[in-house]
Amino acid sequence: MKVLLENLSKHFGKVIAVHEVNLEVRDGEFVALLGPSGCGKTTTLLMIAGIYQPTAGTIKFGERVVNFLPPKERNIGMVFQSYALYPHMTVFANIAFPMILKKVPQVKMRENVKKVADLLQIGNLLDRHPGQLSGGQQQRVALARALGKEPDLLLFDEPLSNLDAKLRLRMRSEIKRLQMELGITSVYVTHDQVEAMTMADRVAVMHEGRLLAYDTPDTLYNRPSTLFTAGFIGSPPMNFLPMRLERKDGAVCLDTGWLCLPLSAEQGDVVARSHMGANVILGIRPEHLAIVPEGDLKATVYVVEPLGREDLVVLRVDENELRVLMPSPFRGEVGQMVSVRLDRSKLHLFDPQTEQALL
């Protein structure tokens, strides 16, 4: 089932939780709503679920406007961060509950419960109560409960946040596999960008109630359209340096006191018309910087953070910090002067006022 949000807004009194969000979820697609806490992603999800009614805008399931449809008539399944299982019912009753309410015949219901329980490997837990299960098992039950009623739409509200790191990794791949196998349209809310990037077909980046970017993980990472997206996605985060766009020796250059970086003719053409002589923000990811004998700029080593496979080297130049990912082990002393090269094909330029990407 296709889901369409058009100019969707939600106000709580004077607080604007969600502001004019436009989003299309294709049939069978897995979309992640990604953003820091308080950005309005859960509010958006609860509006799709029918728990909150939008202040303005429309929600469409397929061609049907569902703004005022109560949750029970939307045929959706939802998995919560807190699991939200019914503690007074057995696992079997928990999974069967939505089907009983949907008036699924007894025989089919038992079949369905068994099917989803086997799918999620909780077939042996059906007689227990949620209180007797571990967090991971509870999350499986919650997932089974959402899947059992064969919903048209699956909603996830940070379902993995309460699990430990190892289990989270495993559930991540399991949810993705299940979603692909069953082909149920899914909306997944998370603040964890790795979850969003690894699981979703498309990621919607939200900030302060607005939808800032909506694209495939690959595009968001390699061609971010706004400064916020560029800084939010990727860990360690992108480096940002204030620059001035000048013309030197016939080429368009990024210039500050300690760096003069000529752009390629192609890049130069794009930005020169609008921003010649103006301030811009240069963004470059830590993996696109390298410490080499002869580079573009000189900087001092400030801290070295070993990450295992790589070392994160924090450099200082002027008042700016630069993060560089180097293969481990990095041989260098704190305080040492090193030379850094920028991968010119991986530069990002942003307008400091509009925060839009220029390249």
Added chain:
Amino acid sequence: MTIRQRISEAIPLILLTILTLPVVLGFVWLVISTFSRRTYGLLPVDTKGNFGGLTLENWKFLVTDKDIWPVTLNTFILAVGLAVGVVLISAMAGYALSRIRFPGRQGFLAMTLILHAFPSVTLLISIYFVLRWISAVPLLGKGLPFIGGFGYNTLGGVILVSVALQLPLGVWLMKGFFDMVSWDMERAALIDGCSRFRAWWQVVLPQIRPGIAALSIFSFISGWGSFLIPYTYMTAQTKSVIAAYLNKLMGETVPMNYSAIAAVGLFQMIPVLIFFIFTQEYLLSIYAGGTKGGQ
């Protein structure tokens, strides 16, 4: 275990013993005196003042007084009616106050709190007029089986007034319990296909069972022991309750037969005692943690 540890363990026990001793002695006296003609302290004595004089005489009211059983039944109906009424209304009102935002909600909450602190004695006369007015309503006034109706001089009227006076406490208690049920669970129920009412009934209410148990126990006991309201609004002796019956006993017998009064008192206490024996562990766990833990 060192001596110091033994002493530090013994001190609270000694303190508790000293504090509860007068109460325990009171109950012991109550039991002994119901089986005696007279007592010197805790000792049963006969007419000459010698040890002895044990008798079942004081309990003969159970057989000879034809009023006692209707009165007991009335008390039971009042207690059950009070518990059911208070729990039902408090559970719904508490849910609304906890979950639904509506205009006047804050004011209503504040008002409930004030009402809780309000001495109900001051309302006796005005309630009398309200009950007289209800009496004039056909059927509902005084034409119902069992409880008589909801008007003046009916058991239903007494239940109505008792429920109303108990509600502020009940509503606050229930609101507190509902506040502790997670929103997510209720949302899950709505998404799973419940209506709001069904989510309340099938998912939220079972989470606050300890609260409901506590409130019904309190209400039942306060109904079972209530005196002022039934005494004021029920004039006929056979329609009255045990506490009022007890009161009548004190006025009529001159000189007062304390042993007979003690017997009626003990008779009134028996159901409550049995109740507590079976529920004390459960009640204690509610007092200790606010909710029953586990699960």
